[in-house]
Amino acid sequence: MQxxxxxxxxxxxxxxxxxxxxxxxxxxxxxxxxxxxxxIDTKKKILGAVMDISTLTSDEVLNLYNEKxxxxxxxxxxxxxxxxxxxxxxxxxxxxxxxYKIDPKERKYPVFMxxxxxxxxxxxxFPMFGNGLWDWIxxxxxxxxxxxxxxxxxFDHKSETxxxxxxxxxEEIQDRYKGKMIYNQINELVSVKMLKSENNKGLGSHEVDxxxxxTITAYGLNDMxxxxxxxxxxxxxxxxxxxxxxxxxx
Amino acid sequence: MSTEVKEKEVxxxxxxxxxxxxxxxxxxxxxxxxxxxxxxxxLGICSALxxxxxxxxxxxxSISVVFVMIFSSLITSLIRNYIPVRVRIIVQLxxxxxxxxxxSEFLKAFNYEMFKVLGAFVGLIITNCIILGRLEAYxxxxxxxxxxxxxxGSSVGYAWIILVVAFFRELLGSGSVLGFKVFEMLGWxxxxxxxxxxxxxxxxxxxxxxxxxxxxxxxxxxx
Numbered sequence: 001m002q003x004x005x006x007x008x009x010x011x012x013x014x015x016x017x018x019x020x021x022x023x024x025x026x027x028x029x030x031x032x033x034x035x036x037x038x039x040i041d042t043k044k045k046i047l048g049a050v051m052d053i054s055t056l057t058s059d060e061v062l063n064l065y066n067e068k069x070x071x072x073x074x075x076x077x078x079x080x081x082x083x084x085x086x087x088x089x090x091x092x093x094x095x096x097x098x099x100y101k102i103d104p105k106e107r108k109y110p111v112f113m114x115x116x117x118x119x120x121x122x123x124x125x126f127p128m129f130g131n132g133l134w135d136w137i138x139x140x141x142x143x144x145x146x147x148x149x150x151x152x153x154x155f156d157h158k159s160e161t162x163x164x165x166x167x168x169x170x171e172e173i174q175d176r177y178k179g180k181m182i183y184n185q186i187n188e189l190v191s192v193k194m195l196k197s198e199n200n201k202g203l204g205s206h207e208v209d210x211x212x213x214x215t216i217t218a219y220g221l222n223d224m225x226x227x228x229x230x231x232x233x234x235x236x237x238x239x240x241x242x243x244x245x246x247x248x249x250x
Numbered sequence: 251m252s253t254e255v256k257e258k259e260v261x262x263x264x265x266x267x268x269x270x271x272x273x274x275x276x277x278x279x280x281x282x283x284x285x286x287x288x289x290x291x292x293l294g295i296c297s298a299l300x301x302x303x304x305x306x307x308x309x310x311x312s313i314s315v316v317f318v319m320i321f322s323s324l325i326t327s328l329i330r331n332y333i334p335v336r337v338r339i340i341v342q343l344x345x346x347x348x349x350x351x352x353x354s355e356f357l358k359a360f361n362y363e364m365f366k367v368l369g370a371f372v373g374l375i376i377t378n379c380i381i382l383g384r385l386e387a388y389x390x391x392x393x394x395x396x397x398x399x400x401x402x403g404s405s406v407g408y409a410w411i412i413l414v415v416a417f418f419r420e421l422l423g424s425g426s427v428l429g430f431k432v433f434e435m436l437g438w439x440x441x442x443x444x445x446x447x448x449x450x451x452x453x454x455x456x457x458x459x460x461x462x463x464x465x466x467x468x469x470x471x472x473x
Contacts, residue, residue: 023348
């Protein structure tokens with residue numbers, strides 16, 4: 001009986017239906033919790049660019065984020081994207097990796113703003129995405145209210161070499177970016193470059209000490225940062241020339 | 251041949267075998283040492299190399315493997331007489347894959363940090379040959395309780411090896427244990443961490459030394 005084709009087909013059919021329903025039921029139950037985890041993770045990264053959040057719990061991070069952060073989604077011309085039905089996009093839901101793969105003109109660029117008093121912006125946080133040595137690298141760069149000085153950075157990577165390129169996600173490397181300038185004195189975009197080799201002397205305000213043994217990753221970082229600041233440049237110059245009264249409507 | 255048959259009959263006639271009889275203890279303990287899936291059977295090496303850079307993900311991985319192993323053995327053994335022989339491997343794989351997906355989903359919901367670290371490796375438990383091997387070789391032909399003991403033995407045998415490897419890799423490669431900088435705590439600030447141990451090569455070295463030590467102790471002779 002067990003060997004008959006009918007038995008085999010019925011057995012596999014019942015098994016498939018049972019296991020399939022079990023999995024989809026689990027997925028439905030856990031889906032909202034997973035979504036929240038991803039949200040916490042993104043918000044931690046964004047906040048991590050401007051402050052030390054290592055001692056905060058997930059709920060504290062979410063509260064702080066909701067209280068202090070505002071966001072906007074812009075296009076390459078620096079204008080806020082309004083959808084056909086008049087609604088705005090949610091910056092936290094923009095997938096930067098997917099956007100990186102399409103034409104810069106078509107991309108949606110999220111910008112996050114940190115405000116301690118809820119009226120004026122203290123820091124602007126720009127997400128970016130690029131290629132390291134082995135796989136993608138990504139980052140959030142926070143600039144001050146004048147949109148020039150780097151307040152902090154948070155880099156992430158998929159599979160850079162541990163101990164070499166993977167150091168970009170360490171505090172030691174990220175601290176090197178603090179206080180560096182993106183624009184020069186006559187307001188031209190220069191970006192900030194990581195140099196080759198380590199322990200360089202006499203670093204300029206657009207230069208960051210390099211990582212020994214991870215030059216390709218460093219160049220990947222440089223390309224990512226300069227490319228994305230070029231994309232954000234129209235928005236940044238608009239804010240600089242006409243500081244907008246912020247739409248911090250609570 | 252005839253004595254073997256007799257022995258089996260004797261076991262069947264016995265009213266109840268003790269909860270941890272000598273035979274059952276052997277099922278449980280054998281894979282820990284004499285018949286270890288990694289160091290003797292040399293199975294599951296790929297994950298032993300991939301997830302053992304740090305101790306913490308290794309612990310999560312070990313727990314996941316023990317869970318998947320025990321429950322897949324139990325389920326397979328319970329329905330062993332109903333599984334059509336011609337599609338048994340598919341059935342076993344479906345059971346393993348379902349359990350692994352469950353582990354992965356739960357990890358994503360309740361320990362997202364760990365989910366990011368382990369990433370694809372949890373999904374790859376499906377291809378861990380130790381699990382499919384034990385289902386096919388043992389759970390398909392034995393009672394549920396014995397199969398669970400066998401699964402527990404094999405998975406813990408796998409777990410202790412990768413935990414030892416991870417302990418040394420994190421200690422020598424990153425100078426820490428479970429993220430605590432042990433050498434700095436002991437006042438040795440200039441401990442030279444070795445990048446080789448962060449790489450898979452480090453796992454090979456430690457695994458090799460482990461197998462060497464074990465075979466010397468047990469007097470293993472290559473056939």
